[in-house]
Amino acid sequence: MMNHLENLAFIEEGQKKRKIRYRIVEAVLLLLAIILCGLMMTVGNTYYSPRTVIQVLAGKDVQGAAFTILTLRLPRMIAGITTGFSFGLAGSVFQTMLRNPLANPNIIGITSASSAGAVFCILILHAGGSIVFGGSILAATVTAIMIYLLSKLKKYSTGRLILVGIGFQALMNSAVSYFLLIGSEKDLAGALRWMSGSLNGVQMTSIYLLLVAMLICVPLILFYAKSLKILELGEESATTMGVNTNKARGILLVSSVVLVAVATATTGPIAFVSFLSGPIAKRITGHGNSSPVIAGLFGVVLVLAADMIGQQAFAIRFPVGVITGLLGAPYLIYLLIRMNRHGEF
Amino acid sequence: MRSEHILKVDNLVVGYEEKTVIHDVSLEIPDGKISVIIGANACGKSTLLKAMTRIITPKSGVVTLDGEPIRPMNPKQLARICGLLPQDPVVPEGVTVSDLVARGRYPHQKFLQGQTKQDLEAVTEAMEIMDIIELANRSMNELSGGQRQRAWIATALAQQTDILFLDEPTTFLDINYQIEILDLMADLNQRKQTTIVMVLHDINLAARYADQLFAMKNGKLIAQGAPNDIVTEKLIMDVFGMKSRIISDTVSKSPYVIPIGRHFCDL
Numbered sequence: 001m002m003n004h005l006e007n008l009a010f011i012e013e014g015q016k017k018r019k020i021r022y023r024i025v026e027a028v029l030l031l032l033a034i035i036l037c038g039l040m041m042t043v044g045n046t047y048y049s050p051r052t053v054i055q056v057l058a059g060k061d062v063q064g065a066a067f068t069i070l071t072l073r074l075p076r077m078i079a080g081i082t083t084g085f086s087f088g089l090a091g092s093v094f095q096t097m098l099r100n101p102l103a104n105p106n107i108i109g110i111t112s113a114s115s116a117g118a119v120f121c122i123l124i125l126h127a128g129g130s131i132v133f134g135g136s137i138l139a140a141t142v143t144a145i146m147i148y149l150l151s152k153l154k155k156y157s158t159g160r161l162i163l164v165g166i167g168f169q170a171l172m173n174s175a176v177s178y179f180l181l182i183g184s185e186k187d188l189a190g191a192l193r194w195m196s197g198s199l200n201g202v203q204m205t206s207i208y209l210l211l212v213a214m215l216i217c218v219p220l221i222l223f224y225a226k227s228l229k230i231l232e233l234g235e236e237s238a239t240t241m242g243v244n245t246n247k248a249r250g251i252l253l254v255s256s257v258v259l260v261a262v263a264t265a266t267t268g269p270i271a272f273v274s275f276l277s278g279p280i281a282k283r284i285t286g287h288g289n290s291s292p293v294i295a296g297l298f299g300v301v302l303v304l305a306a307d308m309i310g311q312q313a314f315a316i317r318f319p320v321g322v323i324t325g326l327l328g329a330p331y332l333i334y335l336l337i338r339m340n341r342h343g344e345f
Numbered sequence: 346m347r348s349e350h351i352l353k354v355d356n357l358v359v360g361y362e363e364k365t366v367i368h369d370v371s372l373e374i375p376d377g378k379i380s381v382i383i384g385a386n387a388c389g390k391s392t393l394l395k396a397m398t399r400i401i402t403p404k405s406g407v408v409t410l411d412g413e414p415i416r417p418m419n420p421k422q423l424a425r426i427c428g429l430l431p432q433d434p435v436v437p438e439g440v441t442v443s444d445l446v447a448r449g450r451y452p453h454q455k456f457l458q459g460q461t462k463q464d465l466e467a468v469t470e471a472m473e474i475m476d477i478i479e480l481a482n483r484s485m486n487e488l489s490g491g492q493r494q495r496a497w498i499a500t501a502l503a504q505q506t507d508i509l510f511l512d513e514p515t516t517f518l519d520i521n522y523q524i525e526i527l528d529l530m531a532d533l534n535q536r537k538q539t540t541i542v543m544v545l546h547d548i549n550l551a552a553r554y555a556d557q558l559f560a561m562k563n564g565k566l567i568a569q570g571a572p573n574d575i576v577t578e579k580l581i582m583d584v585f586g587m588k589s590r591i592i593s594d595t596v597s598k599s600p601y602v603i604p605i606g607r608h609f610c611d612l
Contacts, residue, residue, distance in 0.1 A: 011468060011472070011478070011481050014443055223457075226451065234434050241448070242424030
């Protein structure tokens with residue numbers, strides 16, 4: 001039996017090791033994100049040197065480069081950063097709080113509702129721009145509220161929330177198919193482009209709105225990150241450890257839904273980013289030590305990298321959502337098989 | 346260091362929707378002692394514990410701590426006095442033992458404040474009491490049932506509460522681990538005078554470790570008192586609907602219930 005001081009040192013040392021690993025993961029993700037940002041600004045149809053990019057950003061009017069960098073590449077990069085972070089952060093909050101990786105906006109129909117709302121606006125109302133943006137947010141919010149209310153009938157359970165959510169996803173997907181069938185041909189391309197999730201032609205006004213949503217929701221989520229770790233231990237533990245469970249859960253869920261809804265309205269549903277980021281962030285930090293911030297940073301790296309691949313790696317250009325979809329689908333299958341084996345359903 | 350507390354339940358009625366699970370129960374938990382709630386399955390003993398720890402809202406009646414109703418109390422303030430080991434706590438995937446125990450410090454921490462010296466001290470002490478220092482950096486998923494249960498109790502101990510509730514802490518454990526856990530609870534009670542309130546399935550272990558027994562049947566409290574005073578053949582009949590003989594436990598001198606079934610009895 002060791003003495004008390006040795007025990008203290010032993011515990012502290014273990015904690016320190018895990019903290020260092022966490023900081024390293026954070027730093028590496030941040031570095032990768034910065035490198036990807038640099039690549040996005042310099043590489044494209046034309047290569048611009050980092051110096052040119054910096055000059056343009058500093059306000060100097062460099063012939064030819066200014067338009068490409070300020071109007072095409074900069075919004076694209078900012079859209080990638082903001083939506084990637086929002087999807088990763090909000091997705092991991094859902095998964096942690098509901099203690100199930102399937103409890104994710106991608107799976108429980110909130111993202112599909114965004115699509116249905118947007119496609120309805122494009123194909124039926126022949127609208128564009130801000131109406132599509134608003135329609136998609138409205139549809140996502142209403143759906144999230146309905147899923148929550150239905151899963152709360154009688155007694156709340158996460159299992160029911162997931163099943164109700166999957167039901168809504170099917171409903172929303174069939175609504176999308178219906179709109180696509182009856183929509184006029186000239187609008188179809190726009191609708192399909194929206195649905196695949198793309199950083200192309202993102203409007204700065206939607207990015208501003210997303211930034212405002214982030215300014216409110218991200219600090220709220222970070223403020224409640226500690227409570228989230230306690231909520232993870234189950235309802236009874238959380239209650240008796242001093243978490244105001246209804247308030248904490250309410251604030252975390254609403255903030256996450258708002259982030260996902262506004263981010264989806266900005267770029268379209270970038271498939272699986274919110275679903276993948278949390279579990280992968282958990283894997284790389286290890287020891288159940290992840291946080292929504294790490295998941296958010298991973299989301300940024302994932303979106304930027306997938307966009308680079310989609311734009312540069314093939315003869316034709318693919319929207320970012322196609323690439324993340326290719327990565328996410330096998331992971332979903334893997335997860336379902338693993339959960340089935342562990343009897344987690 | 347420890348302060349005295351009066352925990353009282355007055356005319357408590359608890360139910361889910363139309364079904365009433367607890368009918369008008371009043372009791373006072375003896376301070377600094379080990380209390381055990383016993384009863385058959387679905388008699389409302391776990392529900393009573395959940396009402397006392399504010400997990401369930403009662404239909405009527407009130408639970409008070411030092412004269413104040415617990416429901417409107419600040420959650421963190423209450424959590425610094427009353428802790429709970431739930432029956433089925435959820436292990437976050439991959440979490441290490443010492444990180445889990447450290448989460449027990451939540452009610453003592455301020456927003457955005459990291460771990461303090463007191464936190465580390467409390468975590469270490471809790472793990473020393475439960476004798477799991479060597480497991481500090483192991484993942485919860487790798488541990489045996491008994492080890493995992495000790496880690497959970499250490500988490501509740503790190504909360505440093507004067508009152509500790511445990512909801513069937515020995516279920517699913519082998520007999521040696523059951524005794525080990527209950528011995529540790531008795532140690533804790535003796536060393537720190539922590540008030541312990543447990544729900545236990547095993548009437549004989551309950552009779553051995555309890556200072557005070559609360560016997561429940563169909564949502565009503567039908568007997569309370571020291572095991573030697575209240576455990577009788579009649580009580581066992583009332584509570585479990587089973588004939589029995591009561592002998593004296595040769596080890597602890599507490600009452601020991603021997604069931605009488607339909608077979609193997611030459612009476």
